[in-house]
Amino acid sequence: MIRISTIFIAICMVLVAASLGFVLYSVAGISGSESAIVALTALTFLILYNAVSMRLRDRTDVGNQIADLSGGTADLARQVAEFGRRLAAVEGRVTSANSTSADRTQALAGEINELGTLVRELAASVAHHEEMLAAAPVVHAPAPPPREDLIQPSAPAPTYAAAPAYAAEPEPELAPAPVAAIPRSQSQLLGAIKSAIDENRLDIYLQPMVTLPQRKVRYYEAVTRLRDERDQVLAADDFIAVAEAGGLIGRIDHLVMVRSVQVLRRLMVRSKDVGVFCNVSAATLASPGTFIQCLDFLEANRALAPSLVLEFKQATFRHLGPVESESLAALAQRGYRFSIDHVTDLRLEPRELADRGVRFIKVPAALLLDDRQIATTDIHPSDLSDLLGRYGIDLVAERIEGERSVVDLLDYDVRLGQGFLFAPPRPLRPEGASATADTPQTKPQDLNGAGNPAPVSSPAAPRATGNAALARRAVGPN
Known part of the structure; x- marks a missing residue:
């Protein structure tokens, strides 16, 4: 759609060219055909000048717009990079927290399992000793000493190696x-x-x-x-x-x-x-x-x-x-x-x-x-x-x-x-x-x-x- 300013400029250029031809015809005494040619030539130059000036102005506007667009793109890229860095930091913290929590949970589970093993071993040991005490005979009086000729060397007492630790x-x-x-x-x-x-x-x-x-x-x-x-x-x-x-x-x-x-x-x-x-x-x-x-x-x-x-x-x-x-x-x-x-x-x-x-x-x-x-x-x-x-x-x-x-x-x-x-x-x-x-x-x-x-x-x-x-x-x- 043609802007009003463009129509106004075109009307002004036509009026200026017509005025120039009329002045030449009435004042300078030039014939009507020659005055019309001069007016048309002036209109042509005005049109060319307007076109060139508008092109230069549009190029300047486009350059400014491109510069503004480049600045906005750079700002957007900087903001995206900053958001990416923050997201990476958050992910690192979450990963570190998860790994630390998993390590602590695993260590705690190992200690609980070990404690349960110790309790079971203790219960088995106590039960074994109770069985030994229950099976031991009751001695009411000391037995008479054996005769010297009946004494035999006793067998060596059985020994057990210490239970290995972890x-x-x-x-x-x-x-x-x-x-x-x-x-x-x-x-x-x-x-x-x-x-x-x-x-x-x-x-x-x-x-x-x-x-x-x-x-x-x-x-x-x-x-x-x-x-x-x-x-x-x-x-x-x-x-x-x-x-x-x-x-x-x-x-x-x-x-x-x-x-x-x-x-x-x-x-x-x-x-x-x-x-x-x-x-x-x-x-x-x-x-x-x-x-x-x-x-x-x-x-x-x-x-x-x-x-x-x-x-x-x-x-x-x-x-x-x-x-x-x-x-x-x-x-x-x-x-x-x-x-x-x-x-x-x-x-x-x-x-x-x-x-x-x-x-x-x-x-x-x-x-x-x-x-x-x-x-x-x-x-x-x-x-x-x-x-x-x-x-x-x-x-x-x-x-x-x-x-x-x-x-x-x-x-x-x-x-x-x-x-x-x-x-x-x-x-x-x-x-x-x-x-x-x-x-x-x-x-x-x-x-x-x-x-x-x-x-x-x-x-x-x-x-x-x-x-x-x-x-x-x-x-x-x-």
Whole structure:
């Protein structure tokens, strides 16, 4: 539809051309035909000028409209991208919440099933003992002593092996522990340490760290032992102080790191979900030459960083100097995690420790269960596991020696345990050694109890105490 402005412009152009022809005809004396030609020519030029100007104006309008449309499209794309990012974040939160809820539900179901198994075992044990008591004859008077010539040697009483605890995986092949070394002077001990290092008589003993209450092996701690020229064992407590005083601890730490990586590679062949704790001395962090050697080795094995945990004493973290802090930062930068042991009190700073890369804290079970710690700390020991967990630190209860301690630690929400109750430190069998060699292989029950079990009168007796304690907490007092 033609706009009114266009009709008005056309009428104006016709009037202007006609006026021009009339002026030429009346004033200039030009003939009518010539005046008409001039008027038509002027009308033609006006029409062309109007057409060109309208085309230019339309092009400008179209350009502005295209620019506006491009800006709107860009804004729409930006809004769509923002909505997509928000939707992805919401989906991630929902997925994380669902996975966390599923993990907690699965863990709770496992604990409930385990508790039910313990209650059933306890009921069977009690029923068995009641049957034995009911079947026992009543003795009214002591029988007369038998004659000497009628006494026969009695048959040996039957013995039962301790009931194996929960399965531990992976189970490395462990050799029996050698006999402890005899006492010696400091100079003799220093000479024995130098000789053992030079002749590569450094052994790695493994002690498992298990999950509670399932008692499934999750980590191993590499414990250092040295053998002298007579194959007598030097425990870590016997030679560490002397080695630090003699400047040999750096060489020992480097050898321990090498052996720990070798052990970790052997363990990861059977299971990827396993880790090794390796003890490192404060003197190694403070010695630039020794630390650079260790750092180069750890850099070469950086792929194992998630499974190799470097362990330091609590006193080391409380007296860090500039050099030690830089060394720790270099290790943390390469992805290695730290653990703290030899804890003497519960005055901890979880935020600061987490910032330094600490992911595990080992506390003796006796220290956690000591009521006197309540007065010396700002937090109750039962809340310590939750507090550390907020900063990504796992609490490990070590030196556990009794089932009663395990029951109390479960009330403190402790999820990892270590101690002679589960297994003592045992040397790793050399790679390639046969399981049927002269040295007997460690049995599964040796991985979950210290030493050989004593003879008992019933197969259910070894775990009766722990089962009864757990059953009482599950069903309540009668």
